[in-house]
Amino acid sequence: MDRGRLSRTSRRQSDLPMRVADTNRMSMAYVTPQRKPSFGKLNVPKPQSVTSEKRTSFFGARTSGMGLPCNSTLGGFGGAEKVKDTRPLHDKGFVQQCIRQLCDFLSEHGFPGSVSAKTLQSPSTKEFLKMFEFIYCQLDPTFLMPTSKVEEEVPRILKDLGYPFALSKSSMYSVGAPHTWPQVLGALIWLIDTVKIYLSISKQQLNDFSEDMNIEDGAEYNKLFLDYTAEGYAKFMEGQDTFEEEDEAYFAKLKKLYNVDEVLLSSMEEKHRILSAEVERLEKENQMDPLMSKRMEKLKLQTDLKKLQSYRGSLESFKANLECKASELNKEIEGTGHHVESVNQEKEKLQHILKNQKFTPSDVERINREKKELQQTISSLTKTMEEAQQHVWNEEITLAKVKENAELKLAEYHKLARKLKLIPVSAENAGGHDFEIKSSSDYGPGTIVQHKTQIQMPLRTLIGNVEEESSRLTNMKLSLEESVEQVNSNILDKSNDLRQMREQIRRLDERLEHDMQEHALEEQKWSAEVDSVENHQMLLEKKVHHGYDEALQQLKAAQQQYHLVLQETNEERRTVVNNLASVFTTAANHLFVVERSLEELHSKVQRICTKAIEEEEAEIQNLRQMAKPFISKAQSFTGEASK
Structure with missing residues (x-):
């Protein structure tokens, strides 16, 4: 097909x-x-x-x-x-x-x-x-x-x-x-x-x-x-x-x-x-670089591995604490078992005594009453013990959550400090200070106070330096903005001058049109005069014969005068047109040169100012973005440490 x-x-x-x-x-x-x-x-x-x-x-x-x-x-x-x-x-x-x-x-x-x-x-x-x-x-x-x-x-x-x-x-x-x-x-x-x-x-x-x-x-x-x-x-x-x-x-x-x-x-x-x-x-698969995706996946897995290792350490410490508590509870249970055995032996003895002796109804009532009191005491003690065990379990869970949150915040602090090049001591922004905080499980409350006094002062010094640099860059930006405003005012003045020159050119165009109209009116006037002279000549030829030679001479004189006037008029018109054309050409060339220089100057100044402002704004924005989470983390860490 x-x-x-x-x-x-x-x-x-x-x-x-x-x-x-x-x-x-x-x-x-x-x-x-x-x-x-x-x-x-x-x-x-x-x-x-x-x-x-x-x-x-x-x-x-x-x-x-x-x-x-x-x-x-x-x-x-x-x-x-x-x-x-x-x-x-x-x-x-x-x-x-x-x-x-x-x-x-x-x-x-x-x-x-x-x-x-x-x-x-x-x-x-x-x-x-x-x-x-x-x-x-x-x-x-x-x-x-x-x-x-x-x-x-x-x-x-x-x-x-x-x-x-x-x-x-x-x-x-x-x-x-x-x-x-x-x-x-x-x-x-x-x-x-x-x-x-x-x-x-x-x-x-x-x-x-x-x-x-x-x-x-x-x-x-x-x-x-x-x-x-x-x-x-x-x-x-x-x-x-x-x-x-x-x-x-x-x-x-x-x-x-x-x-x-x-x-x-x-x-x-x-x-x-x-x-x-x-x-x-x-095409969709090829849009993403496999090597870059694998690297991102590797970094993600490494961070997950670090989190799992830290979580494993916290779980091991939590397991050790639970084992200690379990051993204590086993000892408690063994002691309670011995106590229960002694109570059972005493109960057997009492039952044996009860079987071998006779009681009066008053003794039976008294014994029953004491038995009820003992049972109530046992139930209240059992309930109290269960409440205590539940309270201990809740406290252990709360403690584990607090430790986990502390470890996460500590990891975030270390991550942020590495980004800001504060860790280790030999880092670029550390300045010889040790900003690293060990795990809170290895130290006591005194160590937290020591870390607080050790880290807060260098951090405050760094924050002060960043604020001074930010204020310096802000002042530089304001000075650049003032220079840009000055350049814009100069450009506005040049634009006004250019507008005035255009107005002058328009007036010259109007003047040229007016002159051309006047020349056309003069030509019509001379043509009308020529017609009148010719008519007068015809009338003279028809009616007057005795003054023919004199009229002919007058006619020739008039024609010569007309040609002279016409030639002078043409020369004057040609001169005016040439002068106006040269004036217009010079003005247009000057206007074109001025506009081109102004446009080049404006584009150059605008490009320089824009580039400088963009670079300064980018640096200020980066510094602010770097300092903002650092300050917030430091404040939050200070608040938690003070608590």
Whole structure:
């Protein structure tokens, strides 16, 4: 069975998205009818609007089977709603990145002109049109840039391609201006991304088409696919959005055509599932280092062994105490047994005497009364003895628990002292003092007082040293924070200066526009004067003949004066434009240099301050974490010792 054809069919996706999301798809998704890859004319759909939820169908408004409007997800932007550009186009870093991307694209695709990052900082309108024409020719090789109304043609082309942001006509007159070039550069970058997507899609479609021609070239398969496509498209035009029945029928015919073995497929899926589970298990096992896990297990077992050894020692001492008490109790029991034997002998003697002699009723009553008193005395003494034994047992249990808690706390103290490098005497932080405490079972109460006086004073000295170091580091941190605040204030001052320079540049732009308007008004005025002179000449030619030579001379003088004035006006305008351009270039370069130095200075100061503060905070935090349990343990040990 040829599984390649079936897998290729399952990979085919519809170019038109579904109008209703189908959440009940199986793992092998049946697809909607397809279109074969088309070549030649570019067919790039317009992207969806980010903020608008209106969707317009390319096929117009139509109704579904129930008579309700059936909206398509393929559509342009709803109405005339404007979308806000969220890209940081006024960020210097982002603009430089876009310029590098544009320069790389043009050099990679063989742009005929000379392109560099410096020339792309503020290109002219002519250079922009050359770049736009070259990039758009990657989409449509037959495209030619029109010679007239370019300011209307370029925004229209971008709008037809689906560019979501509007470009004004005025931006096409001064493309390289600082306030216009970022928006135009953003449009070029979007056009480059569109070209890249189109080229990748075209390449993929060519590969898919060649694979289809090599794999799916059977007449029966083509007939099945065409029938399936025609039936699905007919249902789609009727308003249907899901095609489960058609997909199932199509796949059933394909399975029958290629003799698909369902049992083999299920067995292979089960095998794939088992292998995937095995791979996941092996990956999880490999994530942990076996040597590290064994080392951790060894350390854990060593700590458990130490705990068991200490517990065994405490149990042996407890066993010795119990054996001593048991021997004492055995002696007590032996003495009680001898006493019981003597009491029994006395009882036998008394019984013998009772049998051999006669008693009066008063003697019997007296004896019975004494017997009852003796029995009560015996029961009370037995109860007292049981209570005493129970009290002794409870005291022994309490003593064993207290000893066990003392041993655990002593082990914790030794562990903490080793972490703080206080044990042994030759440790780094011991300072020649012996902070180790022997087992409390080897010493008496006087030894505890001796340990208390021996350990408390060095510990208090260490705590004082740690607090002094902490206060020193805190003062250092405060001084660093003050320096950081001073740097931030300097940065704020520089930002204010930068804002003022931008305001000056804006005023210069306004002044330039005002001067250009004045020059346009002067040109209109001179053209009006020329028209009036020409009209006057015609009237003179028609009505006046005797002063023709004088009028002709006046006309020539007026024309010469007009040309001189016009030439002077052009020279003045050219001079003003050149001066303003040089002023703008100098201001922009100075602004760029100042911003770059400020950014470098800010990043350097921020990096140094952040690193210093993080190191100091880490050291302070470590010292605090080290001193906190040490102080608490010392205080608790002092409290217990005092108790």
